[in-house]
Amino acid sequence: MSQPATIEVKSRYGKRHRLAKPELLAPAGNLEKLKFAVHYGADAVYIGGQQYGLRSNADNFSFEEMREGVEFAAKYGAKVFVATNIYAHQEDLDGIADYLRELEKAGIAAIIAADPAIVEVAMKVAPKLEVHLSTQQSTMNWQAVQFWKEEGLPRVVLARETTMDEIREMKRKVDIELEVFIHGAMCSSVSGRCVLSNHFTDRDSNRGGCCQSCRWKYDLHADETSVMEPGQNLFTMGSKDLCMIQHIPDLIDAGVDSFKIEGRMKSIHYVASVVNAYRQAIDAYMDNPETYELRQEWVDEIGKAANRPLNTGFFYTVPGAEEHIYEAEEKPAPYDFAAIVTDYDEATGTAIVQQRSPFRPGMEVEFIGPGGRHFKQLVGELTDEAGNPLTVARHPLQRIRISVDHPVRPFDLMRKKIG
Amino acid sequence: MTSTIPELLVSAGSIEQLERYIQAGASAVLIGEAKFGMRQPGDIGADQLPEAVAAAHRLGAKAYVNVNKLFRNDELRDLPAYLRAVQEAHADGIVFGDPAVLINAREHAPELKLHWNAEMTGTNSSAASFWARRGAVRAVVARELNGEEIADLRSRIDIGLQVQAHGMTNIYHSHRNLLESYIQHIGRDATLIRKGADQGLFLVETERPDEKFPVYEDANGTHVMSPDDICLLEALDELLEAGVDSFYVEPLLKPDEYNVTVLKSYRAALEAWQQDPGAYRFNDEWLAPIRNLQNPDRELGFGFLYKEQVY
Numbered sequence: 001m002s003q004p005a006t007i008e009v010k011s012r013y014g015k016r017h018r019l020a021k022p023e024l025l026a027p028a029g030n031l032e033k034l035k036f037a038v039h040y041g042a043d044a045v046y047i048g049g050q051q052y053g054l055r056s057n058a059d060n061f062s063f064e065e066m067r068e069g070v071e072f073a074a075k076y077g078a079k080v081f082v083a084t085n086i087y088a089h090q091e092d093l094d095g096i097a098d099y100l101r102e103l104e105k106a107g108i109a110a111i112i113a114a115d116p117a118i119v120e121v122a123m124k125v126a127p128k129l130e131v132h133l134s135t136q137q138s139t140m141n142w143q144a145v146q147f148w149k150e151e152g153l154p155r156v157v158l159a160r161e162t163t164m165d166e167i168r169e170m171k172r173k174v175d176i177e178l179e180v181f182i183h184g185a186m187c188s189s190v191s192g193r194c195v196l197s198n199h200f201t202d203r204d205s206n207r208g209g210c211c212q213s214c215r216w217k218y219d220l221h222a223d224e225t226s227v228m229e230p231g232q233n234l235f236t237m238g239s240k241d242l243c244m245i246q247h248i249p250d251l252i253d254a255g256v257d258s259f260k261i262e263g264r265m266k267s268i269h270y271v272a273s274v275v276n277a278y279r280q281a282i283d284a285y286m287d288n289p290e291t292y293e294l295r296q297e298w299v300d301e302i303g304k305a306a307n308r309p310l311n312t313g314f315f316y317t318v319p320g321a322e323e324h325i326y327e328a329e330e331k332p333a334p335y336d337f338a339a340i341v342t343d344y345d346e347a348t349g350t351a352i353v354q355q356r357s358p359f360r361p362g363m364e365v366e367f368i369g370p371g372g373r374h375f376k377q378l379v380g381e382l383t384d385e386a387g388n389p390l391t392v393a394r395h396p397l398q399r400i401r402i403s404v405d406h407p408v409r410p411f412d413l414m415r416k417k418i419g
Numbered sequence: 420m421t422s423t424i425p426e427l428l429v430s431a432g433s434i435e436q437l438e439r440y441i442q443a444g445a446s447a448v449l450i451g452e453a454k455f456g457m458r459q460p461g462d463i464g465a466d467q468l469p470e471a472v473a474a475a476h477r478l479g480a481k482a483y484v485n486v487n488k489l490f491r492n493d494e495l496r497d498l499p500a501y502l503r504a505v506q507e508a509h510a511d512g513i514v515f516g517d518p519a520v521l522i523n524a525r526e527h528a529p530e531l532k533l534h535w536n537a538e539m540t541g542t543n544s545s546a547a548s549f550w551a552r553r554g555a556v557r558a559v560v561a562r563e564l565n566g567e568e569i570a571d572l573r574s575r576i577d578i579g580l581q582v583q584a585h586g587m588t589n590i591y592h593s594h595r596n597l598l599e600s601y602i603q604h605i606g607r608d609a610t611l612i613r614k615g616a617d618q619g620l621f622l623v624e625t626e627r628p629d630e631k632f633p634v635y636e637d638a639n640g641t642h643v644m645s646p647d648d649i650c651l652l653e654a655l656d657e658l659l660e661a662g663v664d665s666f667y668v669e670p671l672l673k674p675d676e677y678n679v680t681v682l683k684s685y686r687a688a689l690e691a692w693q694q695d696p697g698a699y700r701f702n703d704e705w706l707a708p709i710r711n712l713q714n715p716d717r718e719l720g721f722g723f724l725y726k727e728q729v730y
Contacts, residue, residue, distance in 0.1 A: 087540045089564070090571055117545030136540070141490045143519035159489070161594045166492045190489060190640075192540045193592040198563050199645060200624070202728050206540060209730030214591070218622040220601060221631070222611055232605045235622060237597055237641075319595050321603040 023258040041279030044079040052084040070107035079109035085134040087206040171255035182244040184262025233326035243310035269337030273305035304335040341412040360392040369412040426665040432461020443679040444686025447481040456485030468508035481511040502528040544575035570661035579664040586669030591643035649722035
């Protein structure tokens, strides 16, 4: 829990402290996920509040939960950002000033906003709250970045269409923090420039109602007939997920200030595993760029939690046929999240774990912890807290005592192999 | 009592088309080329701009130039010269969505009037006013706003307001070459997908066999269009009363004859309003010729004018 190294920079917010190494920014769909993201090494997390965010289905944070999250994160030197990234209609703007003041009071470090309506109000009423320009503005050239810098924003989240060379040029030309997505699901459209959901279901995608129509199946017709032959896959706009674990040195050398992981709807297991892998890669490269080598276990770690095929988006080339998902889409992840460690007793070599999906004696499980700690074992005897033997851990959230082959710590996760 | 009437605006892809549409009733045209503007019905390059603008002016219409692309670093290089050319051609304004265009216009073509159009993300008056304070004289708002929102927005801004009155709308834009990628995936001949609009390509979602979504790919990526056409002719008085300043007719993927008919009908309605707003009544004779030419696969509808959306 050491405080990360920072450098001091001047800005309209006065002196700010910026990480000497790039920030690892993780999603947190709720308070529990926030704690895991931070514990596994995120320098900052972004969350949604009850309003103004683009994930209206996520179980977003109350102000009380935000305060608790900020307090928890502060112990690790981590920050909490709030996504206020909708394109507002007039009715949405009533109350925005009060909402932003509440965020500032709760200790939120920044909002992520796309709509100039929200950007402007925030700068006026909540001067301590930084405004980061959302990827929903689809900023993909250095002059647009320059424009937002001149407006007083300390950070721009770039469009997912930006290439590595373009990022380098932006950093050379404009002195501003750049945040880029490095992992997770992607809009296949230019962000914000899609209203498929509005047309199919009357749900406004730019206000959090996206129903992912881009991942539906379509028949492509040319001159009234389908271009498809029997047995072939239908057309879809669905993209593979982004994964830049193999290119961390490139991103750091390009000068990217914040590495963003997508996924406020994802599980604790996913967030912890993905953060864990990127944390190690970033630290290893910053520690010694000369001796840095990509470790297969980081790649594997991500593979254990991810369920969509991965690619590198627009960083190196325009995505082609290989970068889209035409086959049956989701393959289950090879591992499933089984339990959270809440306690460890050194004397007996046992742990108390909280059940998140059923497991039983004889199953192969893997324990993981921050920094890449991990070991595999077979599940031995299980008892409940009172010591009654169990043939299967079947109740969600039940606290179970399990023998472990090596010491474990609270916040460690137990995953089980599937199949 | 007569009244001043709003502009009737249409895109044109050639000088000939521009003249035809103005003669049919358009009082302004939007022109440009794919290198700087998206979803134009054809390219009118920088070298043709003086002639095109002059042709519009000769016929008493305005000519705006579409510079609504989201630009990449290396595409910025040609922007200063282009904007200077647009200004020297005496265009009546440009349409922009990328702040980079604003920066370049200020510096290289300060006389140009700026119309802010961020497509589906232009949804409230505060954003419109934000761009107004940075120089925009007109806001082009999202087709996904309803009538009440349009009227409310009009009352809150002090720059011009443009809404789309007729035609299809873009509902998805990607920088990916989705059609080329798919054709490659299924191993069909790549020549099946010729670049540019109007190649007769549609997407049909498996659960909605009756809706055909036009789709095309060009230098700016992949564009998916709405399966029906907006037609606000019957609701024109509501929008006129609200104070809309410009009605846009989207001519994309339609025959000229259809667009001419649409423009004539809207012109007739606007003239009726001009003569006496108090006595204005919708006349079905305006709509009938449009209906006659309407592609039966594509419904005429009110778009989002009377819709409530959820999220």
